[in-house]
Each structure stands twice: as structure tokens, then as C-alpha cells.
Amino acid sequence: MTGMDDGSQTLSSSPTLHDVAREAGVSIATASRALNGSARNVRSENATRVRAAAAKLGYEPHLSAQAIAKGSTRTVALVVRDVADPYFSSIAAGVGQAAESAQLIVTMAVADGSPERELEIVKTLRGQRPRVIIVAGSRVEGAGTRDALVDELQEYRTAGGRVVMISQRDLPFSTVAIDNHGGAERLARALLGLGYRRFAVFHAPAEIRTSSDRHAGFVAALRSAGVPEPLAIETGFTRAGGYGAARRLVEQGIEGVEAVFAVNDVMAIGAMTAFRDAGVVPGVDIGVAGFDDIGSAVDVVPALTSVAVPLQEAGLAAMRLALSDDTGDVRLPADVVLRESTPRRAPAGKRQARRPRPGA
Amino acid sequence: MTGMDDGSQTLSSSPTLHDVAREAGVSIATASRALNGSARNVRSENATRVRAAAAKLGYEPHLSAQAIAKGSTRTVALVVRDVADPYFSSIAAGVGQAAESAQLIVTMAVADGSPERELEIVKTLRGQRPRVIIVAGSRVEGAGTRDALVDELQEYRTAGGRVVMISQRDLPFSTVAIDNHGGAERLARALLGLGYRRFAVFHAPAEIRTSSDRHAGFVAALRSAGVPEPLAIETGFTRAGGYGAARRLVEQGIEGVEAVFAVNDVMAIGAMTAFRDAGVVPGVDIGVAGFDDIGSAVDVVPALTSVAVPLQEAGLAAMRLALSDDTGDVRLPADVVLRESTPRRAPAGKRQARRPRPGA
């Protein structure tokens, strides 16, 4: 199929439309029309010859050339904080799926937690002239780079691009908002309903809006219920962060706390392992709840109480928003899912009797 | 910063080098040199003015235009089967990291298990004229699309592109190979050493090389040890697949099997949950082992015995291979990690006494 080289091709370079046209014995314009033809205005005999020539030569149109000739690309740019995190990879999966059915190519950049890096990425991405830029999990709170980011994105938009933020409300762009505050409130109320009163919260640094929103929602619900302020422990927004926070909590004495709320599931899962390693049994000695309801929440023991966020749907919604021309926001629900990691607490009287474990 | 529009820009279009040059009062060539300068041959005063103009206008060079002018891009294309799978997202993280330090942009496509789709993706990708194409977790065994894929990739390579396969030996391209066969053999031997003799294997359809290699390695080691042929159960290469296989196994009677080997961790973890749901306690009633050693292997209870594969390193290695001009393959180790999901089996005499669980 690749054989029978007639020496017409430049060494080490892809065949061009020119080559195809020559091979088919037609003009370059006809070749273009036959391959990509906006209309049916090519004699079918010629069309066939052109297609045959293209196949023989292994021709693929140069997307960059098309982009500059047509003045637009078929690209969507996605920036995430960390691909390896299930939160973002689920979003990415959604975006990818929507992009596929819209015949769009997705280019993906990893911001890795640095706002400077994020800004630089958006600049580079702008050079791609994508149809859409989707920013997921930005950490722009307070940072001086925030305004620069907004500027950059705004210029991109005035140049005709669409920008959609995921889970980053209050920036002047279309956003797919996740009900972080409300979800955390409902979680708090659910835990109160199960009999928990004294909490610790494992949260990330305040610049991460997702974290601070969830934290705030949780605390708000607690306050309006009149229970004691929860103990707040700041740590990384990762599994390791959750593990470390749990360790610290155990070291500084865990007596006062009945349950911990980690602002996302990977943290909660790391925390559960840390507790277990320290001889504190999650779901028995301490309640644990997370947020996101990632897949592995049900595979962990005890199964993790969480707040379900339709992550993949968020990616799909972002693309839908970008492709449609209405500029409204989308708000995604966040529903509490109670599981074994937060069993109903026995009433105070009986609690003492059940607490001590054989080995302790 | 964006204000003070002097009306010079075309509506709904990014500023071009032309605009910058005009704004700075120099020729377009000088502007190009000042911004992207191959040499230091621009009067510093002019250089400053050009940069100022670029900043004022929010200019970003059109990457497609640069690509076509220079004849090369700064893009690496990555194709994976499923981003949401930790196996692939870890690889993607490695690729992304290496790409960042090489100042390369990564575009990512999801093949979603269909060989046809994979082929089509590679074609489209070729149109991007990326410097590198990395294919991870291809399923080309036996399929007729295999030759077409190879053809496509080969044409890309003769056009000057670099192609690297991850975990797909025996295709005529540079490969980052994971020692699937050897790792599975060592796992089998380790389990034999722990006293297990009767196994079930949960594996994916044979076209998935990763699965069949692991399966084959496991069986080979068993055979040369003279233990009974394991029960093979075919299922999906996903968590759901593992869950389903475990269910089926329980239904058809689990008595004969002492341990199951699932060809990857997500399957193993799904299987553990299914066993638990059916009242069969993993690590007590049945041993469970996986492959990959994904992060959550240690967060699950009992912690999962697995074979550690340096996934992120695989992504890095692939980029290294692509960027260097030596064409050799890289072989990554796969080391057994024994954990609580496969405890040492008590000798036959005592086994009976320990087996029955209180509740059973």
C-alpha cells in the first residue's frame, strides 16, 4: 500500500495536496474540493481519482494549514490541575467524549497547582486558536495572577473564543458550577441526623475555591445547628494530604472528634488508611466522610460516605455550554450518599459501653 | 490593560504580527525577530517597543501559522484507551510532565476500546503533524485494523515523526515495554510460596495484549510448578468487569479456588467488593491479587497484593525515547508487592479449623 514510490516526494516530509493533485492529474483546487469539498461540484470521475491518489500517497491534510486558511481550528483546549486525580480525569473523560461527537480534537494541559503555570498555559493555548478553552479546578483565589488570567481569557473571548470554567464560579465566564457549598451543608445535616456532634474538617489551602466552598458550607450548617465549631486541619488537596492530616489528628489526640469531613474523597480515603494504620478503625472509632463520590468510594472498607458529583457530566456540560451560543451557567447537583463509614451513632448512654475495642 | 481600543483591530479576531508591527512602527519582519528572534539582531529600543505593542494588544503568535512557516510543530499526540482509568491517567501524567519540561504541547485522544476508532484517531493526529505520537494500551491483536494502523504509523514515521508505543511490544516501533509476562510469573510463584494452589484468573478478551500477556505468564509459572490449571473467567478490563467475574465465580461455586488473580488492579478491586457483597471475605475466605499497583491498592481493605508497574515513569520514558534519537526499546520492571489480600495459607491440617467464620 505504501510501496511503488515514484520518487516524487520530498524526503522526510508528508505528501501535500500538491502531490495529490499532480498524481491525480488535476489542479490543486480540484483536489482540495474533491477531498474536503464544500459542495458536490467535482466530476465524480475526478473525485475518485483524487481520492485514489490521496490513499496511495497516504495523504492527510495539514491541519495547521487548514486552520490558517479557514481562519478557525477544530480544537478544544482543556486545562486541569492534575490528570492522575480521578476528579479531573473524570472531567477529562466527559470533555473528550463530547469533543469526539463534535469532531473536535482536545489538547490538554496540566497546571500542576501553580497559578503562574496556569496563566502561562492559557497564554500558550491561546496561540492554538482553539474554538474553546475549558478551565477546570483553577486556583485563582486571591492570587495576583487572577486578574492576569481573567484578562487573558477575556482577550481570547473578544477574539471569538468560548471559555467555560468548571467549578469556579464568580469569574466572568460561563461556568459549570458544582453545588459545593450546598452539598457540604446537606452532608453536615445528614451527619448531625446520624448523631454526630463533634467534627474535624480536613481542608486544602484557602486559594482552592472548591475546598473553601465545601469547608464553608459544612461549617455553616454546623453553626446554624448550634453544635461546636469543628476542628479545622489544613493540608494538601490530595490523598497524601488526607493521610497526613489524619496522622496529625491522631497524634494530637482524637478523643474529642466523632467524625471527620475531608473536602474530597481522595483525602478521605487517605485519611481512612492513616486511621487504620494508627489503630483507629474508620466507621467504628471514627466516622469519615468525603466529597465527589469517586468510583472507589464503594470499594473501600468501610464504604465511604460522600457527596456525589456528576464529574463526567460536568465535562459534557462544559462542552455543551461552549458549543451552544447561550451564555448561561449550568449548575450541577451534589447529593449526599450515606455509607458505612458513617454509621448511626448509638445514643450517648450506650456509647461508652461499645467504644473500647478488644485490642486497645 | 485591555482598554483604550483604537479601533485598529478587526472585529472578532486576534491581533496579528502585522498589528503589532504597525503599533510599534516597525516592519513585520522586525517585529517577528524581536518577539521570536532567532538572533540578537534587533536594536534594543525597537525590541522594547515591539514587546510593549505586543503586550498592549494582547498578542499571541498563531501557532498554526508558525507551524506551517517553520515546517514543524511543538506538539506531542497521545492516544489512550480511557483517561478515567488510573492506568492511563498515570501514563498521561508522566507524558504531560515530560512534555512540559520540553516545552511541548500534548494533545490527547481517547480510543475507547475500538480499534477502528483508534485507527481513525491516528489518521487525524497525523494531520496535526506532531513531533511525536505515543500510543498507549492499543488493542491490535488479531484485528484486521492492525496492519492499517501500522501502515499509518509507518507513513508518519517516514515523514519524519517519532512514534512510541507503551506496553505493546512486537510492533515495529520503539516501545516502552512493561514486563507483564515476567511480573505475572513472579506473582504466581510468590502466591505458590504462600501456600496457594488452586487459582482463578479474571482476564480480558484476548485482543488486549496486556491482559493476555499477564494471563499467560501466570499460567506458565503455574504449569512449571505442576499445580492444577487455573479456572479462567473472561470479562471486561474494568472495575465492573472484575465485579461481574467475581459474582459469577461465587454463583458457580467458589469451593475449589483459593485465590484469584485479576489481570489488573481495578478489576481486582471490583472483585473484592463483589466478594464482600456476597459474604466472601477477601483475604480470609479467598486470596485476591491484581496487577499495576495503582495508588488505591493500599487504601483498600485488605490491602491489595499486586505487581508494581511504574506507570508515570512509563510516560516519561516514552517521551525520553521519542525525543532522543536512539531507537532502542525501554523495558520497565514489574515487581511483586505482597499485601494482606493474600495472607500466608495455613498448612492443610490446620486450615479446616480456621476456615469457618463466626457468622457463616
Next chain:
DNA sequence: TTGTAGGCGTTATCAT
């Protein structure tokens, strides 16, 4: 040091 002009691979306009 700077500007002019030609070219990169396509598409699109305009004659033919």
C-alpha cells in the same frame, strides 16, 4: 539593524 519578498499548505474567489 532593517525592510522586501517569497514561501509554507490550504481554502476561497473569480474567471473560464
Next chain:
DNA sequence: ATGATAACGCCTACAA
């Protein structure tokens, strides 16, 4: 229906 030819945005000899 087809073929010149002028863009598209940028880079880079070559000339000044």
C-alpha cells in the same frame, strides 16, 4: 466543473 490566483499569519533568506 475546473484552474489560476489571492489570501491566511508567520518566518527567513536576501538585499539594502
